[in-house]
Amino acid sequence: MAECSIFRRWFSSNVYLICALFLFLISKSQSDDAGVLMQLKSTLRSADSPVFDTWTRQNSACNFTGVTCDSNHKVTEINLSFQNLSGPVSFDLICSLESLEKISLGSNFLYGSISDHLSNCTSLQHLDLGMNYFSGKVPDLSSLTKLELLNLNHSGFSGSFPWSSLANLTSLGFLSLGDNDFDRSPFPLELLKLEKLYWLYLSNCSIEGQIPDGIGNLTLLENLELSYNNLVGSIPNGITRLSKLNQLELYTNGLTGKIPVGFGNLTNLVEFDASTNYIEGDLSELRSLTQLASLQLFENQLSGEVPQEFGELKFLTQFSLYTNKLTGPLPEKIGSWSELLYIDVSGNFLTGPIPPDMCKGGKLSKLLMLQNGFTGGIPASYGNCPSLTRLRVCNNSLSGEVPSGIWGLPKVTIIDLNLNQFEGPVAPSIGDAKSLAQLLLANNQFSGELPQRISEAASLVKIDIASNKLSEEIPATIGNLKKLSYLHLEFNSFSRVVPDSLGSCASLNDINLAHNSFSGNIPASLGSLPSLNFLNLSNNQFVGEIPLSFTSLPLNLLDLSNNRLVGHIPDSLSIDAFNGSFDGNSGLCSESIRSFRLCSSDSGLSGKIKTVIYCFIAIACVLIVTLTCCLFLRFRHKNGEIPVKRSDSWDMKLFYVLSFSEEQILKALKHENLVGKGGSGNVYKVVLHCGMQLAVKHIWNQDSVSRNSCRSTSAILAKGKGKGRSKEYDAEVATLSSARHVNVVKLYCSITTEDSNLLVYEYLPNGSLWDRLHTGQRIKMDWMARYEIALGAAKGLEYLHHGCDRQIIHRDVKSSNILLDADLKPKIADFGLAKILQANEPNARESTHVIAGTPGYIAPEYAYACSVNEKSDVYSFGVVLMELVTGKKPVEPEFGDNKDIVSWIYIKLRSEHRTIELVDKSISEALREDAVKVLKIAIHCTSRTPVLRPSMKMVVQMLENAEPCKLSSIVVNTREVYNCKNKEVLCRSSSTTSGSSQF
Template sequence: MVFFFFFFTYLSLFLFSPNPTLSLNQEGLYLQRVKLTLSDPDSVLESWNNDRDDTPCSWFGVKCNNNNDDDDSRAQSVTSIDLSNANIGGPFPSFLCRLQNLTSLSFYNNSINSTLPGDLSTCHNLQHLDLAQNLLTGTLPETLADLPNLKYLDLTGNNLSGEIPESFGRFQKLEVVSLVYNLFDGTIPPFFGNISSLKMLNLSYNPFLPGRIPPELGNLTNLEILWLTECNLVGEIPDSLGRLGKLVDLDLAVNNLVGKIPSSLTELTSVVQIELYNNSLTGELPTGWSNLTKLRLIDASMNDLSGPIPDELTRLPLESLNLYENRFEGNLPASIADSPSLYELRLFGNRLTGQLPRDLGKNSPLKWLDVSNNQFIGELPASLCEKGELEELLIIHNSLTGQIPENLGRCQSLTRVRLAYNRLSGEVPPLFWGLPRVYLLELIDNSFSGQISKTVAGAANLSLLVISKNNFTGSLPEEIGFLKTLLTFSGSENKFSGSLPESLKNLGELGTLDLHDNELSGELPSSVRSWKKLNELNLADNEFSGTIPEDIRSLSVLNYLDLSNNRLSGKIPDGLQNLKLNQLNVSNNRLSGELPPMFAKDMYRSSFLGNSGLCGDLEGLCGGRDEEKNRGYVWLLRSIFVLAAVVFVFGLVWFYLKYRKFKNARAIDKSKWTLMSFHKLGFSEYEILDGLDEDNVIGSGASGKVYKVLLTNGEAVAVKKLWGGVKKDFESGCGGDVEKGQGQVQVQVQDDGFQAEIETLGKIRHKNIVKLWCCCTTRDCKLLVYEYMNNGSLGDLLHSSKSGLLDWSTRYKIIVDAAEGLSYLHHDCVPPIVHRDIKSNNILLDGDFGARVADFGVAKAKMVDASGKPKSMSVIAGSCGYIAPEYAYTLRVNEKSDIYSFGVVILELVTGRLPIDPEFGEKDLVKWVCTTLDQKGVDNVIDSKLDSCFKDEICKILNIGLLCTGPLPINRPSMRRVVKMLQEVGGENHPKTVKKDGKLSPYYYEDGSDQGSVA
């Protein structure tokens, strides 16, 4: 009998265990069975195969209780399993519920898929369940509420859908529930008000149907955090929320709430921050704010509030008061300066009047002040930097008068100064010019006088110096040439005199030099080779003399050149023909000699008028049509010869054309084409049409074929011939147009793509945006003509055998170029343009590997509805692996979606891998990078082709890519900030990143940008 007992015991262990052992207890056998159901590519569960252990308590992610009453280790029982960030996948292992004492279970940030099983309710002792950032689908099981001891439930960042089960109202001990970023529909249910134990309720970023905030939530007297951001809420804020006596954080932002802010909110005596931004709230701010002694932040921006700011609100120890883009009226109370903890005051975009409080900043460590776009008068308070912590001073578009206070010149903490469009006058304090941390100094459109002080040499971080439309006088100091980080110097419409300082040639980062309409004289700098990044040079309306320097031909990215209305003489350098200029004007000078051949075209005539000695075959120039009568006999002989030749070949040509038309009945009828140009063209539509031969096809994508057409002048252009009719594709859950191995999500009508392309590119002028020369249209076909990019697309080059051409320096240059182009779309276009299909195949490379953002067929100007809120799109556009996680189900179009896609491009360049790859399994590149970093380290992420000496720099760029691909849009940096961070990584010659303290929400000003006060 004893023999049979041991025999059957051994047999049972053998059946339950993949590695049969006599010593491992039953819970260990359960865990080994769970391991068999999970995919574990990184072998993090290798310890779960250990045959020498008595218990699984030493295994990875497993914790046990310690039974002090029994020395036998077998008495230990598994109480916690934490497999966060382990890169494991598979269905939820409900077999874990056989661990009778399991109280905590976390699979955070893995690939647990399928649906949640109904038998999860058998985990009777479970108190903590974290399944956030996985791939769960389907609806929530109603039986989940049968877990009697559950206190913490986090299902953030999955694909769960359907309505929240009514059974959730039965939870007895639930304290935290987070369902952020899922696909739940229906409305926010009122039965949450029955869970009296709740301390945190977070349902943000779900596509709920329009619905009201349930008044029953006011019953949750233990609630500390209520986050209902972007939940499609409508109606008014219920008064019952004022009963939440323990509430610390209330976030109802980005909804469609209307009506007044209820006065009951001023009874939330424990509240620290209230966020109501981006709604449609109206009326005045309620009274009673003095009750909220713990309040540090209130954000009611982007609403329709009116009336004054209550005095009692300004006396609170606020850390942040954000009330911009409302309709406040009346003066700003002087008591706002009395707040001892006030360090951020943003009130821009309102109709505030009166003077700024005289003691503003005197009693509080003020860091950020933005009261732009109001109607303030009076002088700048001298106490703004009394505590020495002021970083941003933004007061554009007001009516301030007087001088800049002298003591602001000693404010060493300042980083951004924007005082444009006021009535300020007098001389700028000398020390103010040389503040060491300022990277933006904007004084445009005031009445400042005096000279630029030589102390400007101390402004070591200055990137943007914009002082146009003032009364500055004197010569430009040599010290300006010491500003190695200067990107833009705009001093037009002043009274500067003297010659340009020689030191300007040292500004290697300079992109814009605009000094038009001054009294400058002397010769232009003879050597400008160092201006490799100069994009715009405008020295018009001055008194410059001498010749145009030959070195100007070396400025390869220059696309705007205006030297008109000066006293320049000599010949026009032939090298100007090599530049790709959108704007050229050297009219009204004293130039002479023959016009370079490329410029002898009518389209350039206005660029050269007013130069009496300049000769060329153009009307208005000395050798033009006005002197044709002097050619006499030569002209007559030439005409006779040409006429004879025409008569001789006329018949042959006529016959050939007739024959060609007969042979090719579908050939292009050139007479029916309409040409719309966006730049001065050196070719006609006939040259384009003649080049549309199948032998010239260089690519084919979702929207049409692309041809390389060689023009008669020797240059090449790229011509996109759009597909006719409607093209809709869906494949593999990602879309049907698989181009170069990358799925393209495409629901596109040809006319929409064509219109988007010409409306976007036709207006854009930027060195990092592909140039659209013109478009040709007929009833059945549409052509787009672009500049030709010698090195093709980044995607084709990076993921081909030629990827060795892309060393790290080249990749870094491509990243920065593309970032600057995208930043231009987001921040410098009005309205901002959202590309919606940023990917490596839409970044084109010229012969010097300069990058251009291309393919704007699905681009959109940032759309808003009548209330000023972003609209959703009716279709998804983008490419698999690049689509932001929130975009696929909210269809919300904003810049953050582009930033995610750009982050994927950064990861591509760092890793050399495709955004989706069979090697990743069900993951994409972003998740693969994150898990590989956690499990194997950075050396297994970086492309092995890259030189290891750049490892530190590559790691910094990698971190920027990970920031851009953050799962929450509010945590992604703006493109303007991305550019600054990238330039900072590039070395000391780039401007430094300005970082900001505090919560990164709302994302409308997380980078310190003005958002609404753009000059």
């Protein structure tokens, strides 16, 4: 008792000391954790995120945003996901937090390798590093025995994965390792021991061989994703024991055999995707899956009928069975009980009627049933389906009239009824289809006239109504369709004259009006269409002469045969490429085509002889004067003289402060200074007396009559008062006059007169990237040079997309439009197709309908939407990155028919090729791994789905993180020392790297 009394007296007298000591220990613990977190903060950058605002010395670590502590004020969780963080992660630092249980750093821009210090985080239960840009191998994980969640998907890791270490992680319930470039390996049997797994994501991580039957032992699995690997063999019977499965993804493998017996046991299955395999047999095993919401089995070898039970599915929203061998009818009630979003059963042998209730839920956006044997008509219910965006039922045996409501659906972008037996008129309600881009009605029995209101469907890009029974005339207002690029009306009964307004459809590329009854003169306005490549007016009743304006068209095909044309065939059209194009016109004559009579003084005689003689004399005079002028100009050109108008007739607009005049530019435009020819004009190199070098582009005038003759420097004075400015010229000036960026070519000034357009740029002596990669002018470029070109060009595009007051979409990004200065620094050039999006432009942020670009670089959305936005530029830039990495052209014979570099790379990666094998062999072996990083960025940029492509801001960020020498740094006082592949690099001041993020 005495001892207790003594202790009480001691405790009461020292209670304040004890409390102070306790508080000191707590504060020291907090201070230690806060110090670790402050060091972590110093290694990371956060763009446009306030996450680190609370991370200060004055705050307790437990008050830091994204940090959680336990009752002892020890840090147990760091959650910094989705914070736009970039930089390397030091796990030797993080793992010094003794009580740390959860690390969430997913969906950032973190990079660098993960050291073996991760194994020190032995208390970890949750590790999320997914959606980042790490590199190197995943370290051994066997010490993380408490781990319950491991997410590393799409995080940049490569090499061999430590599958054997997973055997120790018996607490794992969530495992996500997909979308990484791991070395090929068989299905890891170590996973079969993880009996607590409920989520397994191994898509796109180089697993091959068969799926083991033992997968059925993981009976808690709710999500199993093994897509985009190299798996073969049948779906194992063991999968049928996974009764809790909610999602099963097996698409894009090499699976064969039938759907296993007992698959119907998966009664909780909501999403099943085994598309793009070689699975055969019927669908009978799926008839009891009443919870199905998404069924994707396209591109297989399935046969038999679609189970009638699918018509009773109450949750079905996505249904895709295209490219199989299915037969019989679709269930009549399909979509009757659910809010179906889309159905695609194209490319089968299905028959019977189209089910009437697939839009009953009011959300159907895609009705795709092409290439089958469906019969009957289109149910009237689809005329009341305002959500429908794509209606494609071509190549069936459908008949009857199309419900009038279908023509005017407000959101529909494509109506494809080709190759059926539809009849009746095209309803005037088509004028209400404001989103309609493609109207495809060929090979049917439509009759009546083309409604006047079709010109109100202002989004139309393609009209194909060939081989029908349409008659009367083309609406005079068709010129309102400014986006129209394709017009096919052949094999109908159209008559009367072709409206002159058709020449106002400035985007027209392909016109076919053959085999109709058109009469009158051929509209001369068609010769002003700048993009027209294909023109077929054969087998009609056109009269008069061939318009002279046709001589300036860049035609690949011209057919005027079997009409009633008279007069002279222009010499510029009398070429082998147009052999047969004028047959069946007995009134035509030619000096060079032997099958026609020679033109003489009585050619085209149709009135009084006196009038003909006067006309002949007038024409002869004009020809003599023109010939004299041409000879005179050629004589002056040979003597170094350039015809220049008085300087006061020129309008010179300056975009920089300049020390030269227009006369100095004009005097230098000699043939010997010509350095290039493009689709829009000639380019001259001009060296001023002061030594300054310039590049001068003369853009062809739309109305130039000297495109095919007398084209020397005298072409600068081409005819066409008030009409000389082309769309290319206007786009170039509008884009570059205010652009100020080191990676965008400088436009010093424009020089215009009423009949000439000149643009004066800085001269870039190394030509284009295309020349340096692919032509006889190519040079050997190491990876560092290629990387700097990639990064510089990306920054130029980033400026156009995000740095200007109004967003600029280039629309023709390609290696020939990336010019290189004396130091191989890149500059984006050639903005003749550029589009500046106005702030008040309707749907400006969504897209601008246009057919523009170069094959091999054109984004795939052209094929189905005919639209382009900034993500189309990103796709094209991804192709340029692929050129830089592989050294290949965008289109090569070795790729195969209808294949480009993007599809070639995807095919290679799915076969036996490793990513590094695609790198240009001229790149040194030591730097090929760095090139692979950029190839992965290129693959990201060329995603088929535009929304999945990164912005140019993000592309710049990713390229900066892929810098060949960007490894972990050691902070020494105020300087950083970089060790790049064991080579010392000059020390950089820390101030030069801070705040350099472009994101």
